[in-house]
Amino acid sequence: MIIVLKPNIKKSEETAVLKEIRKLGYRPHIIRGVERVVIGAVGDERTQHTLETLITWPQVEKVMPVQKRYKLVSREAHPRNSTIRVGDVVIGGRKLVVMAGPCSVESEKQLMQTAKAVKKAGAQILRGGAFKPRTSPYDFQGLGEKGLKLLAKARAETGMPVITELLSEEHVDLVAEYADILQIGTRNAQNFQLLIAAAKTGKPILLKRGMSMRIEEWLLAGEYILANENPNLMFCERGIRTFENYTRNTLDLSAVPIVKEESHLPVVVDPSQGCGRASLVATLCRGAVALGADALLIEVHPNPAEAWSDGAQQVTFDGFAKLMRDLRPFIEAAGRE
Amino acid sequence: MIIVLKPNIKKSEETAVLKEIRKLGYRPHIIRGVERVVIGAVGDERTQHTLETLITWPQVEKVMPVQKRYKLVSREAHPRNSTIRVGDVVIGGRKLVVMAGPCSVESEKQLMQTAKAVKKAGAQILRGGAFKPRTSPYDFQGLGEKGLKLLAKARAETGMPVITELLSEEHVDLVAEYADILQIGTRNAQNFQLLIAAAKTGKPILLKRGMSMRIEEWLLAGEYILANENPNLMFCERGIRTFENYTRNTLDLSAVPIVKEESHLPVVVDPSQGCGRASLVATLCRGAVALGADALLIEVHPNPAEAWSDGAQQVTFDGFAKLMRDLRPFIEAAGRE
Amino acid sequence: MIIVLKPNIKKSEETAVLKEIRKLGYRPHIIRGVERVVIGAVGDERTQHTLETLITWPQVEKVMPVQKRYKLVSREAHPRNSTIRVGDVVIGGRKLVVMAGPCSVESEKQLMQTAKAVKKAGAQILRGGAFKPRTSPYDFQGLGEKGLKLLAKARAETGMPVITELLSEEHVDLVAEYADILQIGTRNAQNFQLLIAAAKTGKPILLKRGMSMRIEEWLLAGEYILANENPNLMFCERGIRTFENYTRNTLDLSAVPIVKEESHLPVVVDPSQGCGRASLVATLCRGAVALGADALLIEVHPNPAEAWSDGAQQVTFDGFAKLMRDLRPFIEAAGRE
């Protein structure tokens, strides 16, 4: 920790700070600067009481941490890329992985048609929401267990592993029984109890970025998974909340290379949520691949205008097939298959 | 719903939109404008399939909802102010209510001292965290049930009702057993399953605004509580996330009159979380009262520099007593007691 | 400056950093921490080459400045409050100052009526835009010089000093000839050439906060005024840009006590721009006063619905008179007149 004192304070005020630093288990190291005294407090910031609270003292101007707060997810701790195996699919390897399917599972017909269409176009994993977190209590909340059963059926018919959202600690066993990957949504990205419960299933976890999460906070949320002994974590950028209102969210594609730099874990991009506009999805996929994403999560629906949730961001079967074709040169340019 | 078509589209494209609108249960009403055709679709937006998905159609430029999405929380539905009774304390009435106490319950001594100090200075409700949502898994996570028991003991000794955070569906029964008010934190403000579970306890609920929640979304999260038959809801502004980094969050005091205008429910302000700096708390309390807040939630600690969580924003006993004294003229100016 | 090195770097990489630090004129001071080496570089950050560029070196993890970058505007440099005299009016003293008038000067009748109405209700300074910065080139751009002349006429008739916006270096002499206070708008808050030109007139300057300006940047923009030998500066909070769309901007009332803490200069609040909704203006004024604002800037129009600019945020004559009456107890509570 670095503690900056205010200019022109009394010697006794300085001494009091030094004493408190020692009391909290750090070794202080004084630097007398041009206008201010700076104290380097040597000690492990991750295991000891933080010194940030010293900011309440009137003689203290600033307290700055030195260490990174995340450990297990950091590339420092694990320099090589991690990969996650789900059935025959490897996420984080040379091959770009595409997860596609409807926003919500609505009916057997809708899901089976979609599963077959996305598989044919090249998707390897099937996505579909059975439990849906909705802004309004009056919106469709998902088919629940019935939706999970349909996903399992689609998996049996197509051979594709399935990813679906987990949004309640109460559903952990139920969802883990049917899903191959547990998705934690943006609204639950700092629902730490849910993260811990999900981690304990041992299932691979896709952690979406919270709507207004700084990258450090996102990595720390991921740390909750690894610290609970589940190494199978992937981060998913899905758009952040900004002042822009042309799109539903602002897809922060720069988060892809940043998370790849800071962490060894795979990075997924969800352009559907990211923009909320089907017309932009294909182009954003190209950007995501060029920036190094390991996988894409894309919403596809037989007839988006009649979708029960988030229709505006779902692409049609034809749109998806074209997207996949057009993506090929970018996948190659990125040195992937 | 208002549907705006793109300029210069074909008659058949217009007809297709009209047909879809009717199919989804609305009655279309055409207005031919200077450059564009606008369709007013008459029907209940809250109970019928949304038309927003029409935006995926190439001939559609914009879709705009007309109705407000919240109902039970809205002042339209309930023009008079609602009040909430907790023991002898009434929130939302003429009297300004102050809830104060430590960020985290740390020990019996710390809690009892604080409870007595805040009561003496005029607080009516005791706050204290037993389960703490922390950004890092390595930070102190609260004393858990032991903390709840200490809160109950402090209530017994001081007569003050207690408010404490509920952050897991698994803890609902446990926390509801000890707490008089359940606090839902900013990170769980759209954890809808937790909202539903909390509502079902029948206990009064304080719903903090999510870090990047628009007011409409906040009101809709509140709608989850009332729709689950718990009318005892209060909204708590605690700062939103912006680009400013002088303070931890940007306390959005304008949210107070806005929520009072849109809703009949009481509004609480948490200036401690709002700014993350003890030196600003007293001044922000004055602003909150002037803007019409019904209650304040203030963090107080015997020795903030050694607090186990969020020390930087906790005020000392003396600071709190002075804050309460200095607040008096503003409470009177606001026509309150 | 504090330079944090990455963990596990070679001795030669450390030496290279030390050499560069010395070359750029600082004295390095090494602290060997638990995982990382931290270097305190002693030297004046305001006059010497910044070390922040060291971040491009692969062995450097973080560079953190120690000093505050603003000087003349800071309270450190000038502990007592500054005041600004404009005619008989003193801004920053014990008396709360109200500046009111139409968003745009539209006609002699509109301006004279408004000037008299706001004076009668207690305003001391007349506001009115002659040159208007408008998002669209097709919107009304102000009456220009004709508007300035009308303002001068209103001053002659009412005795109130006038404040009006300066938005072009080309207009500096013209506007300075007519205005008593030059207003720099949010879109020009970092138009440094305009700031310098305005400063050189010697006239008092009201500097609005840029839409997405951090407080540090705002204070530094003010530093441009004082560094150009004009001490008559006041800061004006007018709302920042956030994700919230209920209001046009989010009025950051917490900026009031922060700027008062960091700077000795007066602080003004513009609730009209801040929210863009006339119905909220009166309540926000109360909050601004409670938080310590020295002055208010309020838009008033004889018939807001027919205003040529920003009608939605202008209050009527009756609305303004009521606002002023209702404000009185808060002014007293704040210890002002």
Add this chain to the structure above:
Amino acid sequence: MIIVLKPNIKKSEETAVLKEIRKLGYRPHIIRGVERVVIGAVGDERTQHTLETLITWPQVEKVMPVQKRYKLVSREAHPRNSTIRVGDVVIGGRKLVVMAGPCSVESEKQLMQTAKAVKKAGAQILRGGAFKPRTSPYDFQGLGEKGLKLLAKARAETGMPVITELLSEEHVDLVAEYADILQIGTRNAQNFQLLIAAAKTGKPILLKRGMSMRIEEWLLAGEYILANENPNLMFCERGIRTFENYTRNTLDLSAVPIVKEESHLPVVVDPSQGCGRASLVATLCRGAVALGADALLIEVHPNPAEAWSDGAQQVTFDGFAKLMRDLRPFIEAAGRE
């Protein structure tokens, strides 16, 4: 315009709104919905008095514009892509254009070396700042005219056209004399007087996005250029201000396809400003190309650690050469040369 009335208002209140709508030149068209009355007001929103001010009326709940506010920059007005010719270079055509050079012109040696290095690596246009807008008045403000002369010299020696920032109306003639493209920086993106003055030179203009500008506002700022009879405009995304602090700004790459969809004008991306970190620049360039950018603006310096401004975001000569090589497959994937 669409005007939504509040529920349960009196007939006379409705009539008053209809009367005002007619008075302001629109033809009202009533739709009686489930809960609310909606009025479609037919008339040209771009040439007539706005109806948005009706929101001040107590019986009005919402006013929503229907038309887009931009015209000349819109793709609607000009369906085919526009191109801009600067010397032999065409921006907006099949060939991707790279503009590179130092953030600030510092010396003849620094500029000439950089110009040759970037040309060799494939850049077609030389960038370099002579007048620099700096957050602090104590930071290096550019070499001014001397810098412009050096740019002219570098052009003479390398044959590359030059782009440099214009930040003052007073400098328009001077900068236009030396520069081939005038850059308007983020802080001046809504300095409309500067936009008009720049437009009148007839020179091509690169308009950076304001730090917190919505895309609509950016397009409208561009409209100021075209409305002043200069068709040679390109938009440049350079990062927006968000809550994220890992990078200096958040590069909004999704703005590229959005502006291409809404406008016929070329789109440039500045990844150096966008992230403020040299290590991310190359990767962001790939994303920009994949998303359809017509040109890139990249900061290159012989020794970034000693740069006089923004060193942290400038790449070295070797870094730039590698960036250009690595970019090739993405340029091809995007169907460009």
